[in-house]
Amino acid sequence: MFNKTSKPQNRIDSLIGATTRIEGNVFFSGGLRVDGMVRGNVAGVDDQPATLVVSSDARIDGEVQAAHIVVNGTINGPVHATETLELQAGSRVKGDVYYKSIEIHQGAVVEGRLVHHPAEMKGVELKLASGG
Secondary structure (H helix, E strand, C coil): CCCCCCCCCCCCCEEECCCCEEECCEEECEEEEECCEEECCEEECCCCCEEEEECCCCEEECCEEEEEEEECCEEECCEEEEEEEEECCCCEEECCEEECEEEECCCCEEECCEEECCCCCHHHHHHHHHHC
């Protein structure tokens, strides 16, 4: 297990339906698909694989954080993808986007900064600090 990169969740464990509106923060593990509206932060639980899918009619007003994120709807707030981020043709993000790996389809809109976060270098930094 040399590679700490987790694979995207292929199944959806939870669904926020198209006619559902949530006001408050949502924490999840596994796969979450949002078809409705969330006013609050949406975050994958730490140390567990989490995949978030934001469908074409969905809207999230708040900060979003998960290992793997696929967006085809609207997010008003910063997006933190600790592994992969896919912005599909219908996606619209209003906020800064932090990612390790990104795929942007033609037609996707980002109103904010794209900030790349490479693989964790903590082990290397510790060796350098103790070596000199």
